[in-house]
Amino acid sequence: MYDLASITKVTASIPNLMKLVESGDVNLDYNLCDYLGYVDTTNYINMNLRRMLAHNAGLVSWIPFYMKTMARGQLKFDIYSNTQSNEYKNKVTEGLYIRQEYSDSIRNWIINHGIHKKHDYRYSDLGYYFYKDIIEQKTGEDLDYLSDSLFYKPLGATTMTYKPLEKFSKNKITPTENDMFFRKKLVHGTVHDPGAAMLGGVAGHAGLFSNANDLAKIFAMYMNHGEYGGERYIDSAVIAEFTKVQFPEEDNRRGAGFDKPSGDENGPTCECVSERSFGHTGFTGTLAWADPDKEIIYIFLSNRVYPDAENKKLIRMSVRTQIQEAIYAAIED
Amino acid sequence: MYMRIFFFLILGVFAVVGLGFFVEDDSPSHSSAEARFKSKKKAPEFTQIESPWVDSIVNSLTLEQKIAQLIMYPVYSKKGESELLKIEKLIKDYEIGGVIYMQGGPVRQVNAHNRLMAKSKIPLLTSIDGEWGVRMRLDSVIRFPRQMLLGAVQDEQLIYDMGVEIAKQCSLTGVHVNFAPVVDLNVNPNNPVINSRSFGEEKVHVTKLSHAYMKGMQDNTILACAKHFPGHGDTDVDSHLGLPVINHNRERLMDIELYPFKSLIDSGMGSVMVAHLYVPSLDKTKDRASTLSPKIVKKLLKDKLGFQGLAFTDALNMHGVSKYYETGEVDLMALLAGNDILLFSQDVGKAIEYIKNAVAKKKISEKEITARVKKVIQLKKWIGLDNFEPLSTENLIPQLNSENAKLIRRKLVENAMTLLKNSGDVVPVKGLSKLKLASVSIGVDETSPFQKMLSNYAPIEHFYISSTPTKEEVIKVINDLKKYNLVLVGIDGDSRSPKKKFGLTSNMMDVLNNIKSVHPTVVSVFANPYSLGLFPELGEANALIMAYENTLLSQEYAAQLIFGGIDAKGKLPVTSSGLFKVGDGLITKKND
Structure with missing residues (x-):
């Protein structure tokens, strides 16, 4: 099993959001403030959901939240503890727990942060902290429970899970980074993304683990227009809506949550994929891509951030896209 | 639309060669x-x-x-x-x-x-x-x-x-x-x-x-x-x-x-x-x-x-x-x-x-x-x-x-899998959240390839039992199965010798009989189709898949068929028993 990193966006937040769109509880053309009262007095008040999902709502790329919990290179002792307790409830990694209220602090740091006024394309994780709130408020359930019961369990995606150490032994999971700055240990079995770690492992943008086989199942469901194994999960029109380019007239290739082909060599895939194809990459060196025209699902999982995130050979050598190219070439021969 | 991912390992780059072919339409009556x-x-x-x-x-x-x-x-x-x-x-x-x-x-x-x-x-x-x-x-x-x-x-x-x-x-x-x-x-x-x-x-x-x-x-x-x-x-x-x-x-x-x-x-x-x-x-x-x-x-x-x-x-x-x-x-x-x-x-x-x-x-x-x-x-x-x-x-x-040779072999085995019985449309298996699935391979000494492939589709507890089990072993498996509500059975025999009953024994059938008297079962037979005539109890399962041979591929594709990863397309080439005649074979069809 691998840390899926940002593939979590399209396998946890997005399917749940699609269910809410399907039921009419969420409309992508509404603004964030229509769903979350706490943004009413901030820069985020008129932020449009569809733009957020296409990464052109003006959100900054990222905020290093963990830096705010450190001083002189050390974690602040009043925020973290080495043992879990009611006070220090959220597990960052093994032997490191954080005060639960820091979930709220992260949200406050975001909404108090400035935004870009222009609608330029700028990839950002931040929207996913809000989608998690929307989903949990609308359903009254936690994102991890909801995802498991609505999707992973009925799909038979046994290994797809947040907080994998609660279900699987460590030796089933690949380690990610030997983190010298924040956690100061090898991250193994807990989420690599610092923000998701500070939420206790369950975030809208990261936190999910899976093997390739189970990740393929949820993508097969998307590719089959919302059905898998004879059962319907999501309305086909909603899937079509989310997997299409949202702002084709702007310089923006994105779907709603899903990434889309760029049409040139700078995109997330090889140039061989069809326009209808969709998927997502992850910082840990992952890629999931479904191509309905070719009926190909390509899953590449790796822990390229081991031993550290500066290990960029996978990216420099275009390993993921070259393998994808070889697959397409083999099938088209 | 019924489709589960199917398993097809690309072990290297292969080329599919296109070949013109038609059968002359003059076969004599x-x-x-x-x-x-x-x-x-x-x-x-x-x-x-x-x-x-x-x-x-x-x-x-x-x-x-x-x-x-x-x-x-x-x-x-x-x-x-x-x-x-x-x-x-x-x-x-x-x-x-x-x-x-x-x-x-x-x-x-x-x-x-x-x-x-x-x-x-x-x-x-x-x-x-x-x-x-x-x-x-x-x-x-x-x-x-x-x-x-x-x-x-x-x-x-x-x-x-x-x-x-x-x-x-x-x-x-x-x-x-x-x-x-x-x-x-x-x-x-x-x-x-x-x-x-x-x-x-x-x-x-x-x-x-x-x-x-x-x-x-x-x-x-x-x-x-x-x-x-x-x-x-x-x-x-x-x-x-x-x-x-x-x-x-x-x-x-x-x-x-x-x-x-x-x-x-x-x-x-x-x-x-x-x-x-x-x-x-x-x-x-x-x-x-x-x-x-x-x-x-x-x-x-x-x-x-x-x-x-x-x-x-x-x-x-x-x-x-x-x-x-x-x-x-x-x-x-x-x-x-x-x-x-x-x-x-x-x-x-x-x-x-x-x-x-x-x-x-x-x-x-x-x-x-x-x-x-x-x-x-x-x-x-x-x-x-x-x-x-x-x-x-x-x-x-x-x-x-x-x-290319491996690809052709895969397609042959995939196309041969024959669904002979399917009471209540139990195959392809649906509603995983409500099911408690177990599998039993009968006639093996370790977890079978059939079982390993089943695991790719759903959480399943696996059991196996040899072709010559002791009474205690049988009782233990039957007891262990109590908490499950659908049992997927693989019968490991061989394709060749009628004299040796294609590798199947009455001991193995006792195990099967014990299981199916309590549980709904899907039985996959990895043996010559004439075994269905020798052991009629095989036909009493809720669903029956004839896989003809006992190979890695026949085991894997039978498992894929059970979960709808592949269609059932095969037809029985011989009359195997009073129940299963030449040409029998249910079709499960994928829609687009």
């Missing part, structure tokens, strides 16, 4: 077939060759040399140097016309081939029994499924593709004639020698698949061979050990057993192998095997059915003929009966001697022998032996085990 033989028949391509090379060879041969051209001697590449020295001596002493390659390995065989070819003035004609590919005799090569499994496949293009791939195997290992397909209609569940080697019992279907297999090879200059004439499908005696009797009357034989032969001869089948059978309705002579019967080979096969290709005897060392006659005498009788090639001659010197004497006594004319030799040399020309180049062993094993 049996009622009027006999009248149409002469006009419709298509002589094998090689018999039409006219060439100075052929004529100069035929004209240069002495009578002894001509007789030797009709002899095919066995070569075992596994036996090493002493074997090769023996064959080289036969080539030097008699100039034998051909060899049949027996057990060994690809590299050893190619080396032997090059060496024997270098010693032969006239290039050798070579053959093999390669029904499921050359793996039937050689190690280190991919094995295609037995014809019984293939008989479940409805798409004959896949059989053609396999024929092309097997032709490639032959070309790479120095083989010119592949003694395949078996066109016998297996109508006897107890048939000890044909059985799983047959495409099934239904004559039109068997003929269709045989045609595809033949064409796949012959389009690639490997001669096919329809066997075993006049039909070995309805016996319970192994002709390796005795002389089986076929008691059907002439009309029945013409209508059923001979149907595939007639049809394939009409569409260009290059060779036919004559079996050692006693068929009183065709030749009443006591102990006279069909191989040695002029009425069966000359009159029926050549004159009546109009066959112009090469008639091979079945191996002349088999007890069906060898126990009744002298060495050498058998060869002569086979030749007199009308056979062109004497396969597995026991003693080349004696055979030539007997035949030479017969020519002297005018039992057979030299002209007749010359005509048969000409066909052999024409075939050698068709193969291209007038320009023989030694074969390379470089990269041989990877070429024999190409990704």
